[in-house]
Amino acid sequence: MKPRIITIVAVISIFLFAPMNYGATRPAPEVGRPLAAFKLPAPTIPAERQYLGLSSTGPFTISQVQAPVVIIEIFSMYCPYCQREAPRLNDLYKKIESSPQYKNKIKILGIGAGNTPFEVNFFKKKFKVPFPLLPDKNFAVHKCLGEVRTPYFIVVSNSSSGVPKVIFSKLGKIKDLDKFLETITNKSTK
Amino acid sequence: MSKPVVILTMFLIAAMCAPTSAQTHSLAFKDKVYNPGLLKPRDSELKVKVGHRAPDFTLPSLTGKKISLHQYLNKKNVVISFVPAAWTPVCSDQWPGYNIAKDLFDMYDAVLLGITVDNIPTLYAWTREMGRLWFPVLSDFWPHGKVASLFGVLRSDGMAERAIFVIDKKGVIRYIDVHNINTRPHLEALINQLQKLHN
Numbered sequence: 001m002k003p004r005i006i007t008i009v010a011v012i013s014i015f016l017f018a019p020m021n022y023g024a025t026r027p028a029p030e031v032g033r034p035l036a037a038f039k040l041p042a043p044t045i046p047a048e049r050q051y052l053g054l055s056s057t058g059p060f061t062i063s064q065v066q067a068p069v070v071i072i073e074i075f076s077m078y079c080p081y082c083q084r085e086a087p088r089l090n091d092l093y094k095k096i097e098s099s100p101q102y103k104n105k106i107k108i109l110g111i112g113a114g115n116t117p118f119e120v121n122f123f124k125k126k127f128k129v130p131f132p133l134l135p136d137k138n139f140a141v142h143k144c145l146g147e148v149r150t151p152y153f154i155v156v157s158n159s160s161s162g163v164p165k166v167i168f169s170k171l172g173k174i175k176d177l178d179k180f181l182e183t184i185t186n187k188s189t190k
Numbered sequence: 191m192s193k194p195v196v197i198l199t200m201f202l203i204a205a206m207c208a209p210t211s212a213q214t215h216s217l218a219f220k221d222k223v224y225n226p227g228l229l230k231p232r233d234s235e236l237k238v239k240v241g242h243r244a245p246d247f248t249l250p251s252l253t254g255k256k257i258s259l260h261q262y263l264n265k266k267n268v269v270i271s272f273v274p275a276a277w278t279p280v281c282s283d284q285w286p287g288y289n290i291a292k293d294l295f296d297m298y299d300a301v302l303l304g305i306t307v308d309n310i311p312t313l314y315a316w317t318r319e320m321g322r323l324w325f326p327v328l329s330d331f332w333p334h335g336k337v338a339s340l341f342g343v344l345r346s347d348g349m350a351e352r353a354i355f356v357i358d359k360k361g362v363i364r365y366i367d368v369h370n371i372n373t374r375p376h377l378e379a380l381i382n383q384l385q386k387l388h389n
Contacts, residue, residue: 083289083290084321118381150215
């Protein structure tokens with residue numbers, strides 16, 4: 001094939017593909033499947049690194065979180081639904097931390113899709129969020145997780161194999177917090 | 191390398207290089223948001239500059255009141271946020287962020303005016319999904335895009351650019367960000383400008 005034709009094919013291809021979003025190469029997390037591999041920036045607050053059981057300030061994976069079960073909330077500072085849900089998520093954290101059954105067994109963190117550290121910290125301060133919220137400025141993690149809408153909840157169990165397994169995956173409000181905790185606890189032991 | 195392999199390789203490279211418009215999409219808007227796809231990042235020519243006096247305007251707001259830029263002269267710094275269209279993905283996830291940042295605007299003695307070229311009923315329905323907005327939302331619907339055109343941010347398809355103007359208490363433009371229409375400007379860029387104005 002002549003180089004000129006190859007160039008034409010490439011240019012036409014770019015125009016053909018441009019309207020499509022090839023960032024969304026991964027599907028939304030499915031229950032029973034391994035969680036897509038991604039790294040998150042460690043919290044800047046030492047107490048939050050301690051909460052997650054992280055020994056270093058470098059990027060970490062969910063499998064490094066020192067808990068059998070990890071709840072991940074995909075949110076955005078700009079999402080009105082996430083803003084409305086923020087106080088309930090704080091309640092969820094309090095329920096976990098005040099319960100001998102759940103404390104140290106379930107950890108929770110939020111990932112701000114498309115949010116900078118400034119935006120995530122602003123949201124955290126605004127809604128007095130007690131658990132770690134981590135920025136995903138360039139949507140890198142969001143793309144790994146199938147570019148889900150917000151808020152989205154993923155719960156994984158950290159198995160001994162080192163690959164977290166998805167045990168819960170849901171868009172939108174968690175209606176009954178107690179039932180949710182019971183459900184994910186049961187699923188994590190199966 | 192064989193011809194089919196070359197063609198396939200070129201297609202894959204093209205697919206990987208294709209521009210994307212990463213964005214979040216809040217459940218608050220359910221399935222009502224229309225995705226226009228990837229648009230030309232910028233499609234207008236500015237008619238104002240930093241250091242120039244901002245052109246005055248009067249527009250109807252959602253509350254039924256008319257809002258004029260001159261009413262803030264010597265009283266407040268003004269942030270104008272033009273967004274392209276109601277019920278589109280990035281716009282729907284921009285003002286809700288400003289809506290929780292009133293404290294920051296207050297801190298820098300600034301008001302926010304949100305403007306689109308949509309009509310009042312459309313803006314009413316759209317902004318209700320965002321919750322109760324603390325800032326005025328103005329309709330630049332008729333004459334269509336007159337104010338957007340005054341600032342030089344009316345696109346050839348009749349939408350406004352995604353643009354931010356910061357105007358000081360003397361009515362002078364101190365910051366302009368005609369943003370890529372496909373992406374949301376980050377909050378700190380705006381807040382940093384307000385902070386500079388305040389210092």
